[in-house]
Amino acid sequence: MRVLIVGGGGREHALAWKCAQSQRVKHVYVAPGNAGTALEPRLTNVGIAADDIEALLAFAIREDIELTIVGPEAPLVAGIVDRFAAANRRCFGPSRAAARLEGSKAFTKDFLSRHGIPTASFATFTKTNFDAEYVRAQRLPLVVKADGLAAGKGVVICETHESANAAAAAMLGGSFGAAGRSIVIEEFLSGEEVSFIVVAGGQQVLALATSQDHKRRDDGDLGPNTGGMGAYSPAAIVGAPLHRRIMHEVIEPTLSGLRRDGNPYTGFLYAGLMIAADGTPNVLEFNCRFGDPEAQPILMRLQSDLPGLCEAALNGTLEQYEVRWDSRAALGVVMAAGGYPNAFRTGDPISGLDIAAGLPGKIFHAGTRVEDAQIVTAGGRVLCAVGLGDSVGAAQRQAYALVQAIHWNLVQYRLDIGCRAIARESA
Ligand code: AMP
Numbered sequence: 001m002r003v004l005i006v007g008g009g010g011r012e013h014a015l016a017w018k019c020a021q022s023q024r025v026k027h028v029y030v031a032p033g034n035a036g037t038a039l040e041p042r043l044t045n046v047g048i049a050a051d052d053i054e055a056l057l058a059f060a061i062r063e064d065i066e067l068t069i070v071g072p073e074a075p076l077v078a079g080i081v082d083r084f085a086a087a088n089r090r091c092f093g094p095s096r097a098a099a100r101l102e103g104s105k106a107f108t109k110d111f112l113s114r115h116g117i118p119t120a121s122f123a124t125f126t127k128t129n130f131d132a133e134y135v136r137a138q139r140l141p142l143v144v145k146a147d148g149l150a151a152g153k154g155v156v157i158c159e160t161h162e163s164a165n166a167a168a169a170a171m172l173g174g175s176f177g178a179a180g181r182s183i184v185i186e187e188f189l190s191g192e193e194v195s196f197i198v199v200a201g202g203q204q205v206l207a208l209a210t211s212q213d214h215k216r217r218d219d220g221d222l223g224p225n226t227g228g229m230g231a232y233s234p235a236a237i238v239g240a241p242l243h244r245r246i247m248h249e250v251i252e253p254t255l256s257g258l259r260r261d262g263n264p265y266t267g268f269l270y271a272g273l274m275i276a277a278d279g280t281p282n283v284l285e286f287n288c289r290f291g292d293p294e295a296q297p298i299l300m301r302l303q304s305d306l307p308g309l310c311e312a313a314l315n316g317t318l319e320q321y322e323v324r325w326d327s328r329a330a331l332g333v334v335m336a337a338g339g340y341p342n343a344f345r346t347g348d349p350i351s352g353l354d355i356a357a358g359l360p361g362k363i364f365h366a367g368t369r370v371e372d373a374q375i376v377t378a379g380g381r382v383l384c385a386v387g388l389g390d391s392v393g394a395a396q397r398q399a400y401a402l403v404q405a406i407h408w409n410l411v412q413y414r415l416d417i418g419c420r421a422i423a424r425e426s427a
Pocket residue numbers: 120143145152155186187188189190193215272284285
């Protein structure tokens with residue numbers, strides 16, 4: 001079969017690399033891909049943007065693509081799955097209606113409260129009904145969120161009522177464009193943050209190996225929020241009892257609620273959770289796609305056939321599917337361009353990739369491109385170096401040996417990815 005992967009980041013490099021290992025797959029196309037997918041055996045980049053749904057569909061029809069897997073959220077929220085379905089092309093991901101779980105925080109908060117799924121208390125406002133008095137009556141800190149997709153930047157945690165009102169006014173005034181036309185103001189939750197990713201096929205569901213990411217830029221989980229600076233799998237914090245609670249209290253009621261509302265969900269579903277002191281898994285957010293960088297370490301551990309897993313979800317046979325995982329831990333360190341997550345340079349030549357290729361582990365590319373036969377930086381998150389090992393600590397050593405082999409001007413990365421898991425291991 002021929003497979004098309006939509007997207008061009010590290011997650012898509014990992015999805016494409018894993019699909020290419022399948023015995024049943026003849027060739028994998030990646031639109032638009034990056035330098036990593038350009039150089040990988042059995043992968044070919046296609047010069048179509050991830051949100052150009054019509055061009056992607058025309059390509060899938062012309063090249064007789066049997067399975068399309070969508071990486072990023074934007075084409076899902078824009079309805080790529082519905083468009084492919086209307087043309088009888090299999091496309092793995094949620095429909096536009098189901099992808100609103102990520103596309104609109106106001107929709108999701110309303111959905112969660114209607115279906116009794118644990119989440120922070122909240123109120124939703126637009127410009128016309130915004131109530132500064134409501135804000136003043138709330139306990140601090142307060143969390144102000146833009147309703148729509150804001151590239152991970154639409155959440156502000158406010159320590160004073162004045163700053164909450166100012167954040168709300170800025171969003172409603174257009175600082176995030178259409179994404180801030182509605183806002184959600186919610187209670188601040190404390191606890192430990194956990195991400196939980198499943199493959200869903202209607203009411204059937206298969207939990208992927210557990211993982212944990214590091215969102216802050218700097219060591220010690222400090223500094224600004226980013227798309228993710230590293231991740232590892234498994235996450236020991238999600239033991240069997242918490243796993244059961246998340247499935248019973250969050251994942252299953254979410255999938256059955258969507259189905260009852262007429263929007264059955266197929267695809268990767270990512271729940272961002274805050275685990276309260278009493279173990280309650282409160283939903284902070286949903287993503288309608290695989291996490292990036294969680295996909296890189298999780299897919300390093302996946303031994304089963306990835307296209308087969310997606311097809312089982314599409315065919316409604318997920319419950320018979322037996323997924324196999326490498327028992328080793330995997331850990332990925334994101335190497336980012338200097339300045340990221342703010343303004344960053346591109347076009348810097350990357351050295352040492354040839355040396356890294358001879359070491360154990362795997363480099364997944366994200367923001368890279370080939371320029372005059374040289375691989376150069378082309379995005380904020382540039383590479384993800386993934387190591388495997390018998391413990392998270394061993395996987396971390398392998399990942400950082402890869403990192404040490406690679407260099408470019410103003411490269412930045414964290415030195416402590418996996419630190420909390422490693423502290424638990426040594427305890
Ligand atoms: P979100 O995009 O909704 O996941 O928010 C991004 C980040 O903001 C989360 O990963 C949390 O670290 C933080 N956050 C969001 N909502 C809350 C909340 N209600 N309480 C505490 N932290 C939050």
